[in-house]
Amino acid sequence: MLLGDGTYEANCDASRAYTNITQILQAAAPSTLQYMQTYWKDYTGNDESFWEHEWGKHGTCISTLEPSCYPNYKPTQEAVDYFNRAVSLFQTLPSYSWLAAAGIVPSTTQTYTLSAIQSALTSHFGFAVTINCNSKKELDELWYHYNVQGSVQSGTFQPAAPVGSGSTCPSTGIKYLPKPGGTATTTGTPGTTPGTTVTTSTAASTATGAALSGKGYLNVVSGGSQNGCIISAGTWYTTGTCATFTATPSGMFSVSLLTSFKYLTNGSRFRLHTLVQQGQVRHLEQRADMLVVCDHGDRLCV
Numbered sequence: 001m002l003l004g005d006g007t008y009e010a011n012c013d014a015s016r017a018y019t020n021i022t023q024i025l026q027a028a029a030p031s032t033l034q035y036m037q038t039y040w041k042d043y044t045g046n047d048e049s050f051w052e053h054e055w056g057k058h059g060t061c062i063s064t065l066e067p068s069c070y071p072n073y074k075p076t077q078e079a080v081d082y083f084n085r086a087v088s089l090f091q092t093l094p095s096y097s098w099l100a101a102a103g104i105v106p107s108t109t110q111t112y113t114l115s116a117i118q119s120a121l122t123s124h125f126g127f128a129v130t131i132n133c134n135s136k137k138e139l140d141e142l143w144y145h146y147n148v149q150g151s152v153q154s155g156t157f158q159p160a161a162p163v164g165s166g167s168t169c170p171s172t173g174i175k176y177l178p179k180p181g182g183t184a185t186t187t188g189t190p191g192t193t194p195g196t197t198v199t200t201s202t203a204a205s206t207a208t209g210a211a212l213s214g215k216g217y218l219n220v221v222s223g224g225s226q227n228g229c230i231i232s233a234g235t236w237y238t239t240g241t242c243a244t245f246t247a248t249p250s251g252m253f254s255v256s257l258l259t260s261f262k263y264l265t266n267g268s269r270f271r272l273h274t275l276v277q278q279g280q281v282r283h284l285e286q287r288a289d290m291l292v293v294c295d296h297g298d299r300l301c302v
Helices: 021-028 030-039 047-057 077-090 095-101 114-125
Strands: 130-133 139-143 146-149 156-159 197-202 214-222 225-230 245-249 254-259 271-275 281-287 290-294
Touching: 021 030, 021 047, 021 077, 030 047, 030 077, 047 077, 095 114, 114 130
Parallel strands: 197 271
Antiparallel strands: 130 139, 146 156, 197 214, 214 225, 214 245, 245 254, 254 290, 271 281, 281 290
C-alpha cells in the first residue's frame, strides 16, 4: 500500500508469501499465466522467483486482498486477483507504442531527453509518469499512478498524478536500449531504413491482381535477403516475434492491413515498397494507425 509520503509497505504477511505462483495461476488463471510467461519476465530467467517476490513484497500489503475481505475465502485466491489485475492494467498501458508514436524507439546510438519521454507518455496517460533510469542513464522503469475507487479486485482505477520522489533519469542523454537479442533501427523513420523492402507472408493465397487478404507477417528484405520482420508498433527488428497482420479488402484497388496491436507508428507518413505473392509489386503506406497496400501500378496510395 502506498503511503502519503510516497513510500510503501512491504512484505506484510509471511504466512501468505506463496512459493508456487505458477501452480496457483495454472489452476485458476491459465490465460494470465500464459501472458506473464511472455511479458512478465525475470532478467535472470527465473520467472517464478520474480513473481513470488512481487506478490510477497507488494501483494500481501494490499488491504482489499486480505482474506477477511472475501466472504468465502479460499487460500491463494487473493494472489490470483493480484496477478489478474496487474496484467489487465499492464495491457492498457502500451508504453512502447506511445513512445514509438513520438519517434522514441530502442537504439544503441540515439539518446533522448526526459521531457520528450514524459511528454509522449503523459499525452496518452493523462498524468505525469515516474520515469526511472539506472546509474548508466539507461531507461529502467516506468511507474504509472492511480487512485482506486473500490477494491483492487473489482474497483475502478483512475489515472493520477505521481506522489513521492520524482523521476531518477537525467534531463538529457537518456539511453533506451533494445532488449537482449534484438536490434534497433538507428537511421531513418522509426521502423524503416532507406533501401529496405517489406514483404508480406500471408496464410491466404491470392491470385495476381486480386486483393490481398488473410493473416500473415510483414517480412523485411534487405539486400535481397530476408532480415527480420515488423513487430508491434510497426517497428522493424531483425530478431523477435513477428506481429500478425490481418489484411481486409477495402475498395477496388486497396487493402488495409490492421494489426492486433492498437498502435503502429504514428507521426510522419512514410512509404515502403512491398513485394507480395507471385512477385506482384504493391505499395505500403502509413496512415495514422493503419497500413494501406495498393496494387494499382506505381502510384502512391491516395
